[in-house]
Amino acid sequence: DGGITQSPKYLFRKEGQNVTLSCEQNLNHDAMYWYRQDPGQGLRLIYYSQIVNDFQKGDIAEGYSVSREKKESFPLTVTSAQKNPTAFYLCASSMVGSSYNEQFFGPGTRLTVL
Amino acid sequence: AQTVTQSQPEMSVQEAETVTLSCTYDTSESNYYLFWYKQPPSRQMILVIRQEAYKQQNATENRFSVNFQKAAKSFSLKISDSQLGDTAMYFCGYGSGNTGKLIFGQGTTLQVKP
Numbered sequence: 338d339g340g341i342t343q344s345p346k347y348l349f350r351k352e353g354q355n356v357t358l359s360c361e362q363n364l365n366h367d368a369m370y371w372y373r374q375d376p377g378q379g380l381r382l383i384y385y386s387q388i389v390n391d392f393q394k395g396d397i398a399e400g401y402s403v404s405r406e407k408k409e410s411f412p413l414t415v416t417s418a419q420k421n422p423t424a425f426y427l428c429a430s431s432m433v434g435s436s437y438n439e440q441f442f443g444p445g446t447r448l449t450v451l
Numbered sequence: 452a453q454t455v456t457q458s459q460p461e462m463s464v465q466e467a468e469t470v471t472l473s474c475t476y477d478t479s480e481s482n483y484y485l486f487w488y489k490q491p492p493s494r495q496m497i498l499v500i501r502q503e504a505y506k507q508q509n510a511t512e513n514r515f516s517v518n519f520q521k522a523a524k525s526f527s528l529k530i531s532d533s534q535l536g537d538t539a540m541y542f543c544g545y546g547s548g549n550t551g552k553l554i555f556g557q558g559t560t561l562q563v564k565p
Contacts, residue, residue: 368551379455379542379555387551395552427496431551437484437503440546440553442496 339364341443343428348448350415350422358413358446360428367433369411370440373397374425383426386411387433415448423450453478455544455556463562464533471518472528472559474543482548485519485526490558491539499541500528503548530561538563 341362350356360369368387372380382395386405400419405411411430415422426446431438455476464470476485486501502510502519509517514531526545530537544555 370551370553372553377460377557379544379557380553381555382552385550385552393550425494429496433551437501437546437548438551439498439501440551445494 341428341430341441343426343443343446345446346444348446350448350450352450353417355414355416356448358415358426358428358448360411360413360443361409362411362428362430362441362443363409364430364441365408366430366441367408368431368438369405370429370431371395371401371403371411371413372427372429374427374445380427383413422448424448453480453554455554457541457543457556457559459559460557461560461562463564464530466533466535466563466565468533469529469531470533470561472530472541472543472561474526474528474556476524476526476543476545476554476556478524478545478554480545480547480549483545484548485517485545486543486553487515487517487526487528488542488544488555489537489539490542491536496542501546502526504545533563535563535565537561 344359370385371383384403386392428443429440431440487499
């Protein structure tokens, strides 16, 4: 079955630690996105990538880093510089080439800082 | 400023009745589309309906329809014959036709009561 997988579903981190969230898709999509969801604030874009080995900052990139070495994978690292990392993180992917490509979302990862 | 406003944090409706969720937006982009996603308790994001901004005819998907008022920058969602499975958080927003970036509103929690 084609889709987007995110792992782990729940993640706990101690303050001062970096942690990496996994996102994999087998939809053959070129574009991938990372969003953060906080209560009452909807989803906000962290980083996005429209092609392998290239990515752009979104609206809240500070304290995060990404890589795009393979088309299928777009891992997100939450660094110790992110002051308030506890949130729900969603990965999405879409085709490119048309102006109105639907974004398909993964099931999300809940990150909690202890 | 690029913003999306959903003025109704919570709404409820009786099963089989009709409900309308409000949304206004502001963007300087000329190439964009509008959307509504739902997020049920499972937290999986599901596209409900979308409409390219250049189209005047309102989009419809089964029981879901929109009222798009471009001049007023309004994009409301009407759910007819509400079902218990419609209980979810609903996010309005717009997407850039150039970058693929999505801008989300804060969400409206809809409860369908039996």
